[in-house]
Amino acid sequence: MNALAPFIAALLAGIGLAVQPPTNAALGRSIGSVLVAALVSFAVGTVVLFAAWLIADRTPLSNIRDARPWMFLGGAYGAFFVSAAAFAAPRLGLAAMLTIMIATQLVAALVIDRYGLIGLPRTPVSGMRIAGVALVLAGVVLVRRG
Numbered sequence: 001m002n003a004l005a006p007f008i009a010a011l012l013a014g015i016g017l018a019v020q021p022p023t024n025a026a027l028g029r030s031i032g033s034v035l036v037a038a039l040v041s042f043a044v045g046t047v048v049l050f051a052a053w054l055i056a057d058r059t060p061l062s063n064i065r066d067a068r069p070w071m072f073l074g075g076a077y078g079a080f081f082v083s084a085a086a087f088a089a090p091r092l093g094l095a096a097m098l099t100i101m102i103a104t105q106l107v108a109a110l111v112i113d114r115y116g117l118i119g120l121p122r123t124p125v126s127g128m129r130i131a132g133v134a135l136v137l138a139g140v141v142l143v144r145r146g
Contacts, residue, residue, distance in 0.1 A: 022094055024086035038083040092144075099140040106133045 020041070028037035053059075081101075088097045110133060116122035 018094065018098060020082070021085035021089035021097065024082060025090045028086050029090075034083060034086045037086055038079060041082055041086075042079060096140075096144045099136070099143045103133070103136045103140045106136055 024037045024041050025034070027040060028034040031037060031040075085097065085101070092100070110125050110129060112118060112120060113123035114125045
């Protein structure tokens with residue numbers, strides 16, 4: 001695999017995370033419900049993922065039996081994220097909402113890394129990592145006040 005592929009995927013996903021909340025918020029305003037907008041968003045995403053699976057993967061769906069029940073919570077986290085973002089973006093502003101979400105993601109990531117939770121390897125929490133998260137937290141304050 002090309003060494004740039006994960007970096008490019010992360011960049012494109014970041015753009016997607018920035019445009020998804022206002023897109024879903026607009027859909028929610030159009031149809032009168034943030035939850036229905038999130039449901040539609042997940043339905044479209046499911047169709048796209050199904051097509052990608054048909055074209056590029058074809059891992060047997062029967063492998064799902066090997067997953068532990070807690071592993072299915074990712075869909076619930078995603079549903080809450082999409083709904084919360086569609087709700088919060090027009091009320092907080094996109095930049096404020098994203099900085100708040102990114103800051104909390106980074107704090108949670110430090111904890112997950114530190115203890116090796118959810119099957120990830122343990123990664124020490126260094127002063128530099130804490131400083132990086134502190135800068136993002138400062139960014140939340142600056143974006144929110146700006």
